[in-house]
Amino acid sequence: MERTPLPPIAQAAADASAVREQQHATALGLVLTGGDPQPVPTRGTVPPFDVSLAAGECAAYIATAWGRQQVEWVAVHDAANDGVELAVDEADSALSAHVQWCVDRPSTLRFRARVQPRDSGDPEAEGFFQGRLYRGPGVAFGGLEGIRRGTPTLAGGRWPRAETLLATATARAGGVAPSGPDIGIPTDAAVLVPEDATTYGALHRSAQGTTTDNVSPRVALLPPGVPPAWRPSGAMSVASLRALVTPLPDPGPQFPFLSHGGARRVLAVIDTARLGVRCAQLRFVRLHLGREARVTRTHPDGRTSVVLTGARNEAHDPACATAGLAMYSVDDADQESYVLRIY
Numbered sequence: 001m002e003r004t005p006l007p008p009i010a011q012a013a014a015d016a017s018a019v020r021e022q023q024h025a026t027a028l029g030l031v032l033t034g035g036d037p038q039p040v041p042t043r044g045t046v047p048p049f050d051v052s053l054a055a056g057e058c059a060a061y062i063a064t065a066w067g068r069q070q071v072e073w074v075a076v077h078d079a080a081n082d083g084v085e086l087a088v089d090e091a092d093s094a095l096s097a098h099v100q101w102c103v104d105r106p107s108t109l110r111f112r113a114r115v116q117p118r119d120s121g122d123p124e125a126e127g128f129f130q131g132r133l134y135r136g137p138g139v140a141f142g143g144l145e146g147i148r149r150g151t152p153t154l155a156g157g158r159w160p161r162a163e164t165l166l167a168t169a170t171a172r173a174g175g176v177a178p179s180g181p182d183i184g185i186p187t188d189a190a191v192l193v194p195e196d197a198t199t200y201g202a203l204h205r206s207a208q209g210t211t212t213d214n215v216s217p218r219v220a221l222l223p224p225g226v227p228p229a230w231r232p233s234g235a236m237s238v239a240s241l242r243a244l245v246t247p248l249p250d251p252g253p254q255f256p257f258l259s260h261g262g263a264r265r266v267l268a269v270i271d272t273a274r275l276g277v278r279c280a281q282l283r284f285v286r287l288h289l290g291r292e293a294r295v296t297r298t299h300p301d302g303r304t305s306v307v308l309t310g311a312r313n314e315a316h317d318p319a320c321a322t323a324g325l326a327m328y329s330v331d332d333a334d335q336e337s338y339v340l341r342i343y
């Protein structure tokens with residue numbers, strides 16, 4: 001028995017879907033600036049649409065198709081950087097796809113859409129496509145923090161400058177300045193606060209685990225300008241920190257990890273009793289937009305582990321002196337840089 005093909009999509013239905021989606025753009029203050037119907041290819045990628053934005057501007061692109069074609073996905077690319085894909089929205093069973101992006105420096109964005117036959121048994125189907133572009137300033141809704149459509153890719157999450165992500169973190173903290181300078185945490189090292197034998201010894205023991213081999217977990221030294229309590233012995237070299245451990249570990253630095261509860265990447269070892277304040281707030285800012293910061297606090301004996309709460313790419317911990325020494329770690333698959341701020 002011959003199968004009955006799916007009926008074509010009515011333009012009115014596609015337009016109604018676009019109207020529903022445009023509310024997620026106009027609610028941000030973005031304004032329609034263009035979009036004309038055009039025939040789509042039988043199957044494949046619609047001709048790209050480029051738009052140049054000033055720093056602080058945002059754009060939204062809504063793709064719809066009707067007739068015997070439907071939208072498969074819409075994506076935004078950095079036109080100047082080999083067309084790297086920043087975010088994508090897959091239409092699934094919807095009649096529209098919608099992606100948004102904001103820029104923190106003058107940029108040209110390239111929007112791409114792909115259509116496919118509504119009925120897989122009708123490969124030569126014909127249809128029509130419309131792309132609608134909205135744009136405007138992003139300051140009122142926090143730029144990339146406030147966009148509502150599209151999933152950032154790995155490259156897209158790394159696209160905002162570090163200073164942009166840190167400025168957003170400052171705004172989340174109400175503009176309050178931390179107690180010391182930003183402490184950078186690279187992908188292959190942990191930081192120690194205070195920076196001394198106690199915290200380094202805890203890091204070393206956690207990395208040692210059950211192995212009989214000497215280990216030497218890699219450490220990133222604190223930046224200049226930290227409060228004296230965070231560097232009680234004055235400026236130290238990594239070699240001098242290693243020398244505090246007996247027996248002297250192998251001088252070859254190794255990736256810092258926690259051996260209990262599965263291998264995890266250690267971000268920091270912090271002794272809250274020696275920060276110089278009764279209570280502090282620790283904020284770990286992940287320098288990547290697309291994935292939340294899932295930081296865990298673990299005490300050296302592994303008896304308690306707590307996943308920190310936060311907002312998007314931040315994790316917060318209200319740390320009082322009575323909490324004592326703790327290690328902060330993430331899954332070893334998380335290979336993004338972090339910044340630690342202590343308030």
